[in-house]
Amino acid sequence: MPWKGETVQSETISDVLPPAAAGQRLTVRYFAWVREKVGHAEETIEVPDGIATVGELVTWLAARGPGYEDAFRRPGVVRAALDQVHVKPAAPLRGAREIAFFPPVTGG
Amino acid sequence: MAVRVQREAFEAAVEAGALVAGRTDVGSIVTFTGLVRGEAEGRALTSLTLEHYPQMTEAELARIEAEAVARFGLQDALIIHRYGELKPGEPIVLVVTLAAHRQAAFEAAEFLMDYLKSRAPFWKKEAFADGSDTWVDARETDASALARWQAALTQK
Numbered sequence A: 001m002p003w004k005g006e007t008v009q010s011e012t013i014s015d016v017l018p019p020a021a022a023g024q025r026l027t028v029r030y031f032a033w034v035r036e037k038v039g040h041a042e043e044t045i046e047v048p049d050g051i052a053t054v055g056e057l058v059t060w061l062a063a064r065g066p067g068y069e070d071a072f073r074r075p076g077v078v079r080a081a082l083d084q085v086h087v088k089p090a091a092p093l094r095g096a097r098e099i100a101f102f103p104p105v106t107g108g
Numbered sequence B: 001m002a003v004r005v006q007r008e009a010f011e012a013a014v015e016a017g018a019l020v021a022g023r024t025d026v027g028s029i030v031t032f033t034g035l036v037r038g039e040a041e042g043r044a045l046t047s048l049t050l051e052h053y054p055q056m057t058e059a060e061l062a063r064i065e066a067e068a069v070a071r072f073g074l075q076d077a078l079i080i081h082r083y084g085e086l087k088p089g090e091p092i093v094l095v096v097t098l099a100a101h102r103q104a105a106f107e108a109a110e111f112l113m114d115y116l117k118s119r120a121p122f123w124k125k126e127a128f129a130d131g132s133d134t135w136v137d138a139r140e141t142d143a144s145a146l147a148r149w150q151a152a153l154t155q156k
Helices: A032-038 A054-062 A066-071 B012-020 B054-072 B102-119 B140-155
Strands: A025-030 A042-046 A079-082 A085-087 A098-102 B002-006 B028-035 B043-052 B076-082 B084-086 B091-099 B122-128 B133-135
Touching: A025 A032, A032 A066, A032 A098, A032 B122, A054 A066, A054 A079, A054 A098, A085 B054, B002 B054, B012 B028, B012 B076, B012 B091, B028 B102, B054 B076, B054 B091, B054 B102, B076 B102, B091 B102, B102 B140
Parallel strands: A025 A098, B002 B076
Antiparallel strands: A025 A042, A079 A085, A079 A098, B028 B091, B043 B084, B043 B122, B076 B091, B122 B133
């Protein structure tokens, strides 16, 4: 980070943005039994300070109430997609507009 | 290359015929149809309901299809996947692959089904005669089928 009086010459935009997604508005969607346990299909949240990844968001969501806790109870079962693309728990939230949580898929 | 996600039933022969109409360069057409079985774990099913993630289903199926076309050198491909309430015996999913020779058409159809079953955002709920219903669990065999295709790539 530049200190007082230093001139910044060539930072990229990703150097300037904070690493966490704090304050970012995110649509959260739930499907199948995840939706049934949480109690609703969709909501909009503001990502809290210190939450930067999908996995960190899951931990925060699980603490919001008994329905959420039940939905996310077994670690590694609930899957996620960011802007309609499958992602792993380490995926960063920054830049995403929508996240979805769902059980392992059973189509076909 | 086409992907359709729809409530309505389809006819496999009609769809395959439409794909190949007017072409003389295709040597092989393979079609696979997945059907609703009327029984699950010894219990009679009254219906199977498929929930889906509307924006993601077409995108994910298109991604899977594009990968198959590239990997197997297909001349064309079609995936149709239904959602909503289906009855035993009804079709759920159609995969059609067109290739100059049969090996690519057969392998691509299997690849598409293996990938679709692991990645396409649909969830099945079974309803039974006694009024109960249950979400279908994903199968370990589906996940390991995917690994087989990935391993085959690294062996080439």
